[in-house]
Amino acid sequence: MTDTADPTEVLRYTAFSADPAGGNPAGVILDASGLDEAAMLGIAAELGYSETAFLTAPPADLGGESGRAFTVRYFSPKAEVPFCGHATVATAVALAERIGPGELVFATRAGTVPVSVTGSATDGPGLRATLTSVEPHVEEVADADLAEALAALDWPAADLDPGIPARIAYAGARHLVLGAATRARLADLAYDFARLEALMRRLDLTTVQLVHRAGPALFHVRDPFPVGGVVEDPATGAAAAAFGAYARELGLVPADAVLTLHQGEDMGRPGVLTVELRAGDSRVRVGGAGVRIA
Structure with missing residues (x-):
């Protein structure tokens, strides 16, 4: 002790x-x-x-x-x-x-x-x-809801990465996953807080998981969190677990994979989340360091 x-x-x-x-x-x-x-x-x-x-x-x-x-x-x-x-x-x-x-x-x-x-x-x-994580699942998102999310984010549809199609993913909480075609698109985040919050409440979302793929198993992510009264979450383990389930279900990564998610860099609070997927086990493991703040 x-x-x-x-x-x-x-x-x-x-x-x-x-x-x-x-x-x-x-x-x-x-x-x-x-x-x-x-x-x-x-x-x-x-x-x-x-x-x-x-x-x-x-x-x-x-x-x-x-x-x-x-x-x-x-x-x-x-x-x-x-x-x-x-x-x-x-x-x-x-x-x-x-x-x-x-x-x-x-x-x-x-x-x-x-x-x-x-x-x-x-x-x-x-x-x-x-x-x-608890048992995850992934579901489709309606076109009208996707359009409303993009409008709230002020993201043109052309800025989305077609290789990371929009879905709602769950591994203990619900997250809307959106892919950013470029790192610059991900870095430029200035959204309509009230408008995005209203959509998220209607869809029972905890965060919006914004993702840019930088390599086969390397991703940069950001998570607006207006429903929690916070503009952005610096490192989001629940969203990382949901994204792991999403990436596996859509075939973005192998059934056995270890993913590295970088989050918080654009906020000045860099963090690293490790997401482990195991063939034959649908649950997702999310790990990272932790330390007390004086």
Whole structure:
């Protein structure tokens, strides 16, 4: 154990980076048993990160090693979300600093999410957490909804990459995947916040996953998140898991593949997400480093 602080303290961790100035920051409350929904939402809003994770005791039937299973709820500054990848990684790293690396099990609104933590909090490259998604799926997006998304983004249809066709992908939360034909198109993001938020609420989307392919297994991504009250998410584990399922289903990558997603560079918070696909296993694994923010 490296920290004996009050478990109700709001901890701050970044995920998908070993640098506190990179990746996506998340709040973590290790004991939220005394908090109701209004209190959780208030803490998340005051903190202002895209998500804050709140831990309580696990359900009796969750399984997992004693003391290493938890119920986790995720709140953005505006609402509860069913699942959040970066806050899962941040929470797993926070727990590993206190109870050691190894296997964890999280009960989330989206389902059961196993997380494996490797490394050391004091030696070498630090701690790294890898989550295994719930069962993913991919669905078509209506032409009118795609047109509305492009209008809100102010993206001409000609700027889309036809090799990355628009779809809605799910791996714990729903994301609209859009391909950018060039890196410059992806870098130029100035969208109509209210218009995109309205569309996302109607389609029950958590983020829009904007993707530029830079190589066979290398992608740059950005994630507008207006439904959470945040212009852009710096590193989005749930969207990375959804994109992994999407890329496999559409044949963009082999059934066995390890993808590297770079996110946050255009925001000045670079992060790296590793997405692992395994033949014969439909679930997606998303991993990255994590570190406490002083």
